[in-house]
Amino acid sequence: MQTLKEDVRQSILRAALNEFKSHDYTGASMRRISASAGITTGNIYRYFTNKEELFEALVGPVYEKIVAYILDLKKELDLSYTAEEKGLKYLNMVEDTIVALFLEYSAELTILLNRSAGSKYDQVKEHMVGLIVTILEDVFTSGPQNAAELKDSERQSARMLAGTVVEGVSLILRENEDGETVKRLVNEFVYLYHLGMGCRRPN
Structure with a gap:
């Protein structure tokens, strides 16, 4: 009986x-799912x-994995010594993380980033941008201990670049399934x- 359930x-x-x-969170129908x-439909509610x-x-487990990966990435980067090393390691780890998550959770990841409006994950992109901003600020300053030295223009650059990462990945997942x-x-x-x-001009 348990197996059947x-x-x-x-x-x-x-x-x-x-x-x-197909329909995102707001447009999804429990009737169509059933x-x-x-x-x-009544049986779903059991x-x-x-x-x-x-x-x-x-999508909850996938979201938890993404946050865990980003936090692990930050810890890993804190072991590096130069901003250049951090930048390269950051990009390589982002690439590995995205590909690994997609191979295991392609539909869930696509839904989370592109189809979650109206759900508790409505702000998931903004949260991810915030996490990535903290990493980029470390890259710009060669360590979290120097974060207070960031200029406003550098903070703006970190936010713009973080937003580019999140939106770029979202676009790739939204338009491709292979x-x-x-x-x-x-x-x-x-x-x-x-x-x-590499071409970012000093502020």
Whole structure:
């Protein structure tokens, strides 16, 4: 009986994944999800209290992984000594992280970054930008202990670059589903981003 319940739960999650990817959080219909899963709408509520809980079950673990990866990346970078080393390691780790997450959670990651408006993850991009800003500020100043020395123009640059990373990745995921295509585009994006970092004029 427990195995049967888990099968039904997984069927609901698969149907919900397709629904949220096609219609985003606000437009998703529990009725369409239940029809796709082959169960009654009322039966869904035996497994998930509401649409929000169902959405959380799908994208919550992926969001936690993204935050954990970014924080681990920051710790790793703090072991570097120069801004140039940090910049290169940052870009390489961002590339590896994006590709690894996409290969394991392609639909969930796409939904989280592009289809979560109206949910508790509505501000996920803004949160990710904030986390990346702290990393870039470290890169600009060669360490968190020097963050107070940042000029306003440098803080603005960090925010602009962080926003570029998040929006660039979102665009790649939104328009591509093939793993090899995503990997190629991420590689190209990281390369161009690195050129931009290298050409950044001193403030």
